[in-house]
Amino acid sequence: MTVLARSVAQLRSAIADLPGSVGLVPTMGALHEGHARLVSLAAQENTSVVVSVFVNPLQFTDLGDCDDFRNYPRDLDADFALLENLGVDVVFAPTTDEMYPGGLPQVWVRSGEMGERLEGASRPGHFDGVTTVVAKLFQLTQPDRAYFGEKDAQQLAIIQRMVADLNFPVAVRPVPIIRGEDGLAESSRNQHLSAEAREQALVLPHVLAELQERAAAGVPLDIKGARRMLRTAEGVELDHLEVIDPATLLPVEEVGEGALAVAAIHVGGTRLIDNVRLVPGA
Numbered sequence: 001m002t003v004l005a006r007s008v009a010q011l012r013s014a015i016a017d018l019p020g021s022v023g024l025v026p027t028m029g030a031l032h033e034g035h036a037r038l039v040s041l042a043a044q045e046n047t048s049v050v051v052s053v054f055v056n057p058l059q060f061t062d063l064g065d066c067d068d069f070r071n072y073p074r075d076l077d078a079d080f081a082l083l084e085n086l087g088v089d090v091v092f093a094p095t096t097d098e099m100y101p102g103g104l105p106q107v108w109v110r111s112g113e114m115g116e117r118l119e120g121a122s123r124p125g126h127f128d129g130v131t132t133v134v135a136k137l138f139q140l141t142q143p144d145r146a147y148f149g150e151k152d153a154q155q156l157a158i159i160q161r162m163v164a165d166l167n168f169p170v171a172v173r174p175v176p177i178i179r180g181e182d183g184l185a186e187s188s189r190n191q192h193l194s195a196e197a198r199e200q201a202l203v204l205p206h207v208l209a210e211l212q213e214r215a216a217a218g219v220p221l222d223i224k225g226a227r228r229m230l231r232t233a234e235g236v237e238l239d240h241l242e243v244i245d246p247a248t249l250l251p252v253e254e255v256g257e258g259a260l261a262v263a264a265i266h267v268g269g270t271r272l273i274d275n276v277r278l279v280p281g282a
């Protein structure tokens with residue numbers, strides 16, 4: 001039976017009854033195939049699985065006082081049905097008051113310089129909101145393992161660094177990107193795309209796949225050309241495209257074993273991110 005915990009007290013009592021190892025999957029809900037993959041992996045590797053569903057205002061512009069937060073898709077009934085189907089033990093879906101009683105927290109976990117680049121440059125404070133809520137979720141659920149998608153490559157790197165820097169006794173498990181049949185990375189925000197905008201958004205995975213093929217073939221990457229393709233694509237606004245070291249998030253000149261091409265675009269008012277691993281000779 002899947003327990004729905006709406007409060008910290010309910011979560012604590014549900015967690016106390018869980019046997020064996022615990023896998024945590026933090027989400028903001030509006031669940032899709034990508035989330036389902038994280039949950040399946042957590043179920044394979046742990047005795048018990050906890051999934052959090054919480055649209056965290058701290059990681060949105062103006063601490064949630066923005067349309068992006070208000071319009072973020074929410075459907076707890078559908079999410080709970082899906083998670084019940086996947087055999088999840090506990091779904092933690094707290095209210096904002098339950099997570100932040102008395103308003104905003106005074107004490108935050110700061111993501112530092114890693115949180116200021118790339119996504120953080122366009123969304124100031126976003127990653128401080130992420131590290132703060134994830135630290136709270138780790139404290140609340142005491143997981144043995146926690147599952148994060150490689151789609152949010154910067155988030156994954158920052159959480160790995162937080163766990164190392166603050167000695168959280170949690171193993172961070174990265175999960176590869178799940179894509180739709182057309183190649184677009186699954187995202188809760190895809191719900192906002194019209195059919196036309198979705199078609200236009202496909203330039204993002206196409207340009208990234210081309211970079212991946214070039215790297216594999218040992219051909220120079222032509223990042224400027226790739227940026228130009230995104231900048232000039234119909235209906236698309238380029239935020240950034242960079243080749244980085246996935247652990248430090250710093251730009252790299254040479255495509256080593258594990259370089260990442262990361263990009264963000266806006267299509268039809270929706271912000272989309274994606275990335276591919278560049279492996280020479282793959």
Ligand code: AMP
Pocket residue numbers: 026027028029034035037038147148149150151152175176177178179185186187188
């Ligand atoms: P979100 O609900 O968007 O905050 O995502 C919750 C978790 O699911 C994060 O660790 C994301 O990186 C991960 N995730 C979201 N979309 C995908 C995807 N298409 N493939 C793999 N993981 C994903």
